[in-house]
Amino acid sequence: MSVLLALPVLLPLVCAATAMLFWRRLRVQRTIAVLTALGHLASTLALFVEVRRFGILVARFGDWPAPYGIVFVADTFSGLMLVTTSIVTLAVTVYSLSSIDADRESFGFFPLVCALLMGVSGAFLTGDIFNLYVWFEVLLIASFVLMALGGERKQLEGALKYVTLNLVSSSIFLAGLGLLYGSMGTLNLAQLSVRVAEATDPGFVTMLAMFFLLAFGIKAALFPLYGWLPSSYHTPPTAVSALFAGLLTKVGVYALIRTFTLVFTNDPTFTHRAVLLGMATVTILAGSLGAIVQRDLRRALSFTIVASVGFAVLGLAVSGGASQELATLALAGTIAYVIQAMVVKTQVFLLSGIVRRLSGSFDVARIGGLYASAPGVAILFLLGALALAGVPPLPSFIPKVAVLRAAFGEGLGVYAGVALLGSLLMLGAVARLWSHAFWRAPMERPHESDDDAPVNLVFRFIPVTGLTVVLVLLGVGAGPVFQVATEAARQLLDTDGYVRAVLGGAR
């Protein structure tokens, strides 16, 4: 059972190492990367099934008992995140087979994707907060290089902004860690949960919570800390921005949900109800408004990421209330929302690459008229765009309703209203993108495409269609999906269960 917990980290590690050995043989590297993505999916699915059967699973490394050694913990929430991560990575890896140029491939594109996957998986599994810092750094360093790989001017400038803000975030995280360890004497999340609940100085704990909120808020791209995202996500190749869009901000959201349900629950009226709620609501508005005014397709999509992070955190903020039932509803909404958002974001970003390929531009004023020439792409994009906005048959509708119902139930009608307004704006934004890029004739002559060699687009359509199928399945099966999300939310709120599973008798 411990092996199953370690596999999602081990497989990408082996992939990165072996792919480096075959540095000059790109075909071998490609094969290794695809096989790893498939193996990762198999291992996370197996892990998910085990978690559903046996409840929370714990692996103690070196067989050290819990608060002393590092533990990996898998509950339903991390299982769901891991499976979705595998799906996203598999799609992006297949897409990159035909879309990443030979230069980037020969400078280690595939080993870097594996390293990123390793960092993300580790962050979802670890039960130790310093270990979480280490996994964050693993995935960040991989993402820094992926962002800058290729060395175009736009990319380098984007990377500089991205690197700077993430380094600031890491050092805030580190400072918070130091103070947390100094005052609580432990780094194990389960033991922290116990000690923080017994803390004699709640004001100090709230201050610590703000350190982590800032650090994770930058990584998750919450208002007012999201500035790095729209200035960097549109600069690297499509496959890279799709991977980032699907995974990176979601790791920040995961860390926020984990720490603010397990550890920092001593003063929810301030941390959840004032700070998180305010930040989440403004994030939704800022993201939707930003998406409306952008001309560059990928920049507009970047702003939709910001808005969706706002929605995810809104659920977390609402869950800080006294009513257990409404808290479960809100958190279940958040979890179901995050899962589908990872798939949607990757799908639309990958599609933007196909659009660029077909029309020669990312600029919506220059694209135009794609519905006539490529109706298939137009329909796939329409599905993705409607999922971004949360239109009923698609999977983001039910989670949004759940979060909003919980918010109204908790008497937070104003915030729910602002979130609804944000949804409406988002619908306007994606409707504008779709009608400009696909419906009407192009406004301006497109630039000559710089990569005009004819390529086989099959490897780009397979992953996009696959993700769309996943999306539709998530929408059709909304009932069962929400059921699982509800169980995951119950597990998150039952901190005693987590502590018992990790620490056993040794509290």
Add this chain to the structure above:
Amino acid sequence: MTLLLAIVIGALYAGGVYMMLRKTVVKLLIGLAMIGNAANLLIFVSSSVVRSHPPIVPKGSSAVPAPYADPLTQALILTAIVIGFAVLAFALALVKRVYGEVGSLALEEMTVSDE
């Protein structure tokens, strides 16, 4: 000792933030490095600096003699230093490439990705 270190940490944070607010990329990096070091020292101080025994069980005894230094803090700082070093090395290489592309180190010139 703790007071002195606290002042040093405060000065490092202040200096780091000041450097980050300057207009060139190299100063930005120096600021980041200072803030990283301040965080490392903060970890060191926050688990209390004591003049005492090393955390090693002496021969013939079964426990560490009473006041002993916490070894975990140093392990944390070492990890953080290594990570910080690697990231800073990457950032320096990135700045060199940016200088090659942009032809300047002024942050005001770097607006291409925001257009």
